[in-house]
Amino acid sequence: MKKLFSSEHAFELQAVRSELDALSIPYMVKNEFASGALGELPWQEAQQELWLVDDTWFHRASKVVDGIKANFASSQGGKGQEGREWVCSSCGEENGSAFEVCWQCGDAL
Structure with missing residues (x-):
């Protein structure tokens, strides 16, 4: 398994998840329900992360992430x-x- 993406912006994370789902790229979400532990855990430890289940998808999934990051950055500007x-x-x-x-x-x- 390989870590693919993490973001403090829930919208950006959901956009990546939606694209991965649309392309049938297998992934898992780490810390999906950890936000309830904030205060007990540092925010970095409770942040959601997307991990690829199958490393052979990394190249294609990375292109998805790069595209969404670029769109998100330009919309913030x-x-x-x-x-x-x-x-x-x-x-x-x-x-x-x-x-x-x-x-x-x-x-x-």
């Missing part, structure tokens, strides 16, 4: 800005990464 400030193309104003609309002129990113 705000329309592909990946946490960077941006300059409005209309008025030239610098805007923070949290803004999708220019605070000066109201033009969209």
Whole structure:
């Protein structure tokens, strides 16, 4: 057995599980019900992990994980800005990464 994936984001973990299920890639979930032990155990010890039952699936399963990680990272960055400030193309104003609309002129990113 080989550890494939672990995440503190339940949505990301569920996305990987759904893709593995769709591709019929055999896996098991470690610590699936361990969240009730938080406080008694450190959070790292109670975090859910996905393990491959059959190591021959590792290459294909890794591609699934890499794709989901990339999608998750880009969605967290705000329309592909990946946490960077941006300059409005209309008025030239610098805007923070949290803004999708220019605070000066109201033009969209």
